[in-house]
Amino acid sequence: MHTAAIAAMPRPIQATIHHAALRHNLQRARRAAGDAKVWAVVKANAYGHGIERVFEALRGADGFALLDLAEAERVRALGWRGPVLLLEGVFEPRDLELCSRLNLWHAVHCEAQIDWLAAHKTQQGHRVFLKLNSGMNRLGFAPASFRTAWMRLDALPQVEEISLMTHFSDADGAKGIAAQMALFEEATRDLPGERSVANSAATLRHIDTAGVRGDWVRPGIAVYGGAPDHPVFNAAHWELQPAMTLASKVIGLQDLLPGDSVGYGSSFVADTPMRIGVVACGYADGYPRHCGTGTPVLVDGVRTRLVGRVSMDMVTVDLTPVPQAGLGSEVTLWGRAGSGAVLPVDEVAFAAGTVGYELMCALAPRVPVVVAEEPPASS
Numbered sequence: 001m002h003t004a005a006i007a008a009m010p011r012p013i014q015a016t017i018h019h020a021a022l023r024h025n026l027q028r029a030r031r032a033a034g035d036a037k038v039w040a041v042v043k044a045n046a047y048g049h050g051i052e053r054v055f056e057a058l059r060g061a062d063g064f065a066l067l068d069l070a071e072a073e074r075v076r077a078l079g080w081r082g083p084v085l086l087l088e089g090v091f092e093p094r095d096l097e098l099c100s101r102l103n104l105w106h107a108v109h110c111e112a113q114i115d116w117l118a119a120h121k122t123q124q125g126h127r128v129f130l131k132l133n134s135g136m137n138r139l140g141f142a143p144a145s146f147r148t149a150w151m152r153l154d155a156l157p158q159v160e161e162i163s164l165m166t167h168f169s170d171a172d173g174a175k176g177i178a179a180q181m182a183l184f185e186e187a188t189r190d191l192p193g194e195r196s197v198a199n200s201a202a203t204l205r206h207i208d209t210a211g212v213r214g215d216w217v218r219p220g221i222a223v224y225g226g227a228p229d230h231p232v233f234n235a236a237h238w239e240l241q242p243a244m245t246l247a248s249k250v251i252g253l254q255d256l257l258p259g260d261s262v263g264y265g266s267s268f269v270a271d272t273p274m275r276i277g278v279v280a281c282g283y284a285d286g287y288p289r290h291c292g293t294g295t296p297v298l299v300d301g302v303r304t305r306l307v308g309r310v311s312m313d314m315v316t317v318d319l320t321p322v323p324q325a326g327l328g329s330e331v332t333l334w335g336r337a338g339s340g341a342v343l344p345v346d347e348v349a350f351a352a353g354t355v356g357y358e359l360m361c362a363l364a365p366r367v368p369v370v371v372a373e374e375p376p377a378s379s
């Protein structure tokens with residue numbers, strides 16, 4: 001008898017990237033942006049979703065913004081001929097050769113980057129985004145040296161076009177953007193060139209403030225369906241849909257009696273008889289270990305909670321609200337369940353004291369990822 005090789009079955013955990021959600025969210029950002037052009041920010045491997053996996057869904061953007069030169073090469077390798085912006089500019093002089101070869105636009109945030117440009121031999125005129133430090137105090141020229149930097153760039157034959165940018169520290173919070181916007185307007189007054197200031201939070205929350213729309217907006221998290229200002233507003237409020245689902249299955253069941261504990265450190269102790277589902281997902285999959293008892297999770301689309309500690313390969317969940325659940329039941333760690341029910345990644349992140357960005361970016365390499373091209377169930 002012929003024995004066919006049997007492919008090893010992976011663990012039941014899987015991430016799904018939803019193209020329809022990416023398209024919807026990009027459209028949502030575009031609606032907010034009005035007539036400004038939209039960079040889809042795809043740094044950090046498209047916030048953990050995978051540049052190659054999101055590309056088709058996001059090619060309706062006007063450009064792609066990122067900061068790793070290898071990622072810029074990957075965007076060009078996908079056949080994208082439109083704008084690509086290096087948000088942090090080049091890191092060393094030879095990076096400029098790649099900018100010339102691949103026609104990458106690049107931020108210029110310090111004097112050294114201008115020195116390198118001045119020494120760069122190229123036939124290709126570069127488009128640069130001169131960056132103002134308007135208060136974030138990370139990258140960018142101080143307001144007092146901005147104009148001098150602009151004039152230096154303007155005098156270089158290597159530079160074809162100068163655009164102007166800054167980045168907000170508090171677009172998602174109470175402090176807001178007014179002070180930084182005023183500094184930007186002041187520093188760039190009467191300078192020609194396109195402008196770009198708005199991340200997701202500014203695009204969604206402050207677009208009607210004078211100057212915020214600019215010529216380009218730069219949404220990242222919103223494109224992936226995360227609310228930039230959770231828990232003030234959630235993704236549903238901003239009409240964003242999750243672009244990533246992390247799902248697994250129940251692989252074990254335990255019936256606890258009062259006084260029984262679950263998992264390492266016995267941190268959860270049952271006070272009544274209850275059924276526990278053991279789920280194939282742990283911190284080695286990118287699920288945050290800081291999520292404690294009470295963190296929301298969906299089982300068969302029904303909202304319940306984590307109990308006990310997250311371990312490397314498993315979490316344990318309370319099956320009380322889902323008495324019909326059993327081995328193989330669908331567990332949604334974040335994203336969209338088969339039923340259409342949604343658990344925003346921001347809520348899971350909040351339970352771990354962090355933000356949805358970090359969870360998306362930390363999806364572990366061992367998790368198999370599939371792309372769903374079909375439209376998601378209506379929310």
Ligand SMILES: *Cc1c(COP(=O)(O)O)cnc(C)c1O
Nearest residue numbers: 041087167199200218219220221
């Ligand atoms: C990451 C980044 C963005 C996008 O930020 P979101 O909060 O994800 O929208 C925009 N601009 C710059 C300079 C960035 O580094």
